[in-house]
Amino acid sequence: MVDSFRRDGMTFDVLDAGPPDGEPVVLLHGFPQDATAWDRVVPALHQHGLRTLAPHQRGYSPMARPRGRRRYRLRETTADVLALLDAAGLGSAHVVGHDWGGIVAWALGAWHPERVRTLTAISVPHPAAMARAVVTSDQALRSTYIGLFQLPVVPERLLLAGNGAALRRLLRSGGLPEDVVDRYVSRMRQPGALSAALGWYRALPWSGRDPVGRVRVPTLHLWSTGDAFLGRAATEATAGFVTGPYRLEVLEDLPHWIPELAPDRVAELVTAHVRTAQRP
Template identity: 85%
Template sequence: MDSFRRDGLTFDVLDAGPSHGEPVVLLHGFPQDSAAWRRVAPALHQHGLRTLAPDQRGYSPMARPRGRSYYRLRETTADVLALLDAAGLAKAHVVGHDWGGLVGWALGAWHPDRVTTLTVLSVPHPAAMAKAMVSSDQALRSFYIALFQVPLVPERLLLAGDGAALRRLLRRGGLPEDVVDHYVARMREPGALSAALGWYRALPWSGRDPVGRVRVPTLHVWSTDDAFLGRAGVEAADQFVEAPYRLEVLEGVPHWIPELAPERVADLVTAHVRAT
């Protein structure tokens, strides 16, 4: 399959690997798309796993509804359930990075019957994140979230001069130039950046639906050079998992784990899948 539909929206998806392999759903974050997994997915295929990597809500050109409430967590998790239904899958292993990781936490708490295992890269459980915001430097690391709430201003700042500011941000994070070019080009598509920022702007709606405790085997991967997410939230995440949980720390890797440590990610995901 190369697409699926939900509520009149059409989502692009990369479905690859052995058709009868264990299914693994790969969920990207901001400002990525399914290309974030382009070096992870082939390694998973070599281990006999099938991957489904959607361009999520706001990132697929035909799935960019206007209005912040359309990007609340209940909607973004329902999109993944629609993907599973369209693929004829009762459940799948879920791997998420950044915002995709937050969707993964929610799926593991709200829909454990649809998730075989959960692997979250970078972002802590939202309840652990909330604790870290008042007990560590996490609020300083997350200053940009407040800026992203302002209408129009972030779009103008990030996309001015052919996306120069966004380009600098991604380069400083260590992303290769071709990856930076791809992400900036996607965010310059009509309405793309505003739609992607909708995930942040929907936080007041998402906060009305507490994620709760996760009830599936969970692997949490965090990297020490992540400028956006500190250790405090990560180390508190296990308090919100009522299933086998393991934290894996990658030394010296920045925030962009799928792009910068793909072989390690593939090995960890494969081992987690096989252990279950």
């Protein structure tokens, strides 16, 4: 079991729990979450005999907040997960990602299929499907915040003004419980934390230079119709970028924050997905 790992001079904190000899499941959070996004999911996974490893990702671990936009590009964030697997002595694992964590999961499945036993992408479509939907649907309107988040200084001032009032309203409007909102806002108010988390968005010009290809590993895609940020067009186009076994599961009327708001369903689906593809 590991509580941290090191890469490139940085230390990443990890929540590693469950049966030490259980099937390993790596849980990757998004923005502006942290590893505790999975707190309501992991107990059920443990009950089914699964081990969970949830890292505070690059920009979220206090000792892993590098300066410079390029250091948050997708090649770096995927390499972080490979370093976690190496530190835990795991040749491969089941990978589950939500939001930005889902994009990392897609990249891992495409670039390093030998390290991914199964892939579960929550909310986010395959990046190529997302790019297509931006020019063929309302996805561009849903994604306008991405342009704002790439600006220097401005998003920090907007989101953190008044002790994080705007960020707090954004998370509350998505239906997150008050204790979860408090936890995420508190972390983002740490010195340099929000700028580091926004580094993922600001690195998009560099991440885009490394296309995520087709995915061959068994894949579960979980999306909710109430997601204000990610629409149906990209979700439905995703199947075209998966050549391995693929299943889309749609949750009705649920906002973007699926791990926090539907933890039992997430645990049920992930467990079933793992069981159908377990290696001897």
